[in-house]
Amino acid sequence: MYMDDLKIFSNTEKGLKRQLRCVENFSNDIRMRFGLEKCKIGRLHRGEWRQMDGHQLTQHSGGGKITTLDKFETYKYLGLAQARGIDSISVKTLLTERFKERVKHILKTRLAGRNMATAINSYAVPAVAYSFGIVDWTSTELDDLNRTLRTSLTKFRAHHPRAGRERVHLPRNIGGRGFSDLRICHKTQVERLQKYFHQKSESSALHRAVTGLDRSLTPLMLQVTHYQCDPKYSIFELENQWRGKELHGRYPNLLDSADLDKPASVGWLTNGNLFPETEGFMCAIQDQVIPTRSYLKHIIKDPTVTTTNCRICGEGHESVEHLISGCRILAPKDNVAKIVHQEIAFNLNLLKEKCPHYRYSPESVLENEGFRIYWDRTIQTDRTVQHDRPDILIYDKANKVVTLVDVAIPAPNNLQKKEREKREKYIQLADDIKQTWRVDRVNIVPIVIGAMGEIPKSLKTNLTTLTVKPGAYFEMQKSVVLATCNIIRRVLNQPQLQ
Numbered sequence: 001m002y003m004d005d006l007k008i009f010s011n012t013e014k015g016l017k018r019q020l021r022c023v024e025n026f027s028n029d030i031r032m033r034f035g036l037e038k039c040k041i042g043r044l045h046r047g048e049w050r051q052m053d054g055h056q057l058t059q060h061s062g063g064g065k066i067t068t069l070d071k072f073e074t075y076k077y078l079g080l081a082q083a084r085g086i087d088s089i090s091v092k093t094l095l096t097e098r099f100k101e102r103v104k105h106i107l108k109t110r111l112a113g114r115n116m117a118t119a120i121n122s123y124a125v126p127a128v129a130y131s132f133g134i135v136d137w138t139s140t141e142l143d144d145l146n147r148t149l150r151t152s153l154t155k156f157r158a159h160h161p162r163a164g165r166e167r168v169h170l171p172r173n174i175g176g177r178g179f180s181d182l183r184i185c186h187k188t189q190v191e192r193l194q195k196y197f198h199q200k201s202e203s204s205a206l207h208r209a210v211t212g213l214d215r216s217l218t219p220l221m222l223q224v225t226h227y228q229c230d231p232k233y234s235i236f237e238l239e240n241q242w243r244g245k246e247l248h249g250r251y252p253n254l255l256d257s258a259d260l261d262k263p264a265s266v267g268w269l270t271n272g273n274l275f276p277e278t279e280g281f282m283c284a285i286q287d288q289v290i291p292t293r294s295y296l297k298h299i300i301k302d303p304t305v306t307t308t309n310c311r312i313c314g315e316g317h318e319s320v321e322h323l324i325s326g327c328r329i330l331a332p333k334d335n336v337a338k339i340v341h342q343e344i345a346f347n348l349n350l351l352k353e354k355c356p357h358y359r360y361s362p363e364s365v366l367e368n369e370g371f372r373i374y375w376d377r378t379i380q381t382d383r384t385v386q387h388d389r390p391d392i393l394i395y396d397k398a399n400k401v402v403t404l405v406d407v408a409i410p411a412p413n414n415l416q417k418k419e420r421e422k423r424e425k426y427i428q429l430a431d432d433i434k435q436t437w438r439v440d441r442v443n444i445v446p447i448v449i450g451a452m453g454e455i456p457k458s459l460k461t462n463l464t465t466l467t468v469k470p471g472a473y474f475e476m477q478k479s480v481v482l483a484t485c486n487i488i489r490r491v492l493n494q495p496q497l498q
């Protein structure tokens with residue numbers, strides 16, 4: 001056994017020698033040897049370092065010398081450099097470096113979005129967070145740590161520099177990215193430690209004494225019983241700041257629309273299986289900070305941008321909304337319709353097995369004894385009908401029911417209107433089918449998903465009507481998010497023609 005980590009300080013040399021003798025006798029009694037490189041002594045007189053020699057151990061104690069601690073030398077206790085007190089500057093520099101290193105290390109992995117956030121929160125953040133409440137961090141320093149995290153994310157293309165910064169630190173179930181906010185971590189930990197000491201003081205004399213002494217000895221300031229960190233550091237406040245932003249705030253407010261299913265609409269974030277790069281890009285699209293011509297002209301006020309006409313179709317204003325839902329040339333490919341078709345066909349025993357939707361090409365007609373399904377086919381009618389080509393038509397022979405399915409991926413603020421439009425669009429066709437096919441009922445089921453992944457409350461009901469399990473919206477949403485990112489990437493790769 002070794003006597004390690006022995007640190008003795010004293011006012012006078014005499015006092016120091018006396019303490020050392022006690023320790024030596026004690027170690028001899030219990031047959032412990034000194035781990036010399038970990039032991040130090042020092043002499044402090046009225047707060048000043050005094051020069052002195054080390055202490056020569058007797059042969060009985062194994063010999064050797066315990067050296068003195070120099071004026072600027074520190075030793076580590078529980079991972080924190082200290083001598084006369086905690087050397088906060090060097091501790092903070094060291095911990096910040098370690099935090100940066102760990103963040104970089106994690107960002108180099110190919111983890112998916114949510115796992116990336118979990119890894120940073122549980123491996124990089126604790127590198128600094130364990131010193132909260134022990135070392136005094138200022139709000140500015142904590143802000144710097146947050147900024148360090150965000151700039152690292154930007155470097156690895158996981159966060160757009162002009163996208164909302166609050167969002168990076170908010171939980172995923174309200175539309176955030178789920179990376180810890182160091183200011184909030186700090187506040188939570190300080191409050192937790194304060195609570196612990198104050199509660200313990202009621203029963204323990206030691207804790208009561210410590211609490212009584214600590215006016216400003218530690219960042220906890222235990223003597224001030226009602227000391228609280230700044231109340232503005234909370235998830236609630238952070239979310240309010242996000243909502244208050246003129247441009248970035250539009251999206252969180254949109255998520256609260258009565259017709260939207262909010263938990264499902266942020267499903268692509270809570271599910272978190274997209275790459276951080278795609279997540280970051282999608283957030284930038286939702287925050288509307290993509291350099292479209294309207295953004296450059298009206299927000300950045302770039303004088304070289306003279307027109308806001310769409311660079312792809314030449315009609316309409318080139319805004320994010322136009323590109324993802326209005327531009328006739330860029331209309332997203334109907335992967336959602338394919339997903340729905342495959343699910344229905346499989347459930348009605350018209351398909352033996354399923355494959356990933358991007359490899360699935362639906363048959364124009366599928367039929368068995370009970371059902372017939374058309375994919376993207378003009379329906380023969382007696383009268384002239386303006387809209388006679390729904391995405392999917394299902395004919396239930398036994399029950400004499402026809403279901404018309406049409407898919408739309410409109411701009412996020414247009415979902416209800418689009419759903420109504422789709423229903424009205426096929427009324428004429430439905431009437432005609434009812435008469436000529438001699439069926440009892442014709443249903444019209446619109447499948448609408450917002451181009452930024454928004455899920456209307458009606459979607460799950462509509463999917464159930466089609467015998468598709470409501471959970472299928474996850475796959476549809478993912479394909480919409482990826483399609484939208486691809487459209488915007490394609491546009492940004494086009495030359496900026498004036």
Ligand SMILES: [Zn+2]
Binds near residue numbers: 312313315322326329
């Ligand atoms: Zn266009």
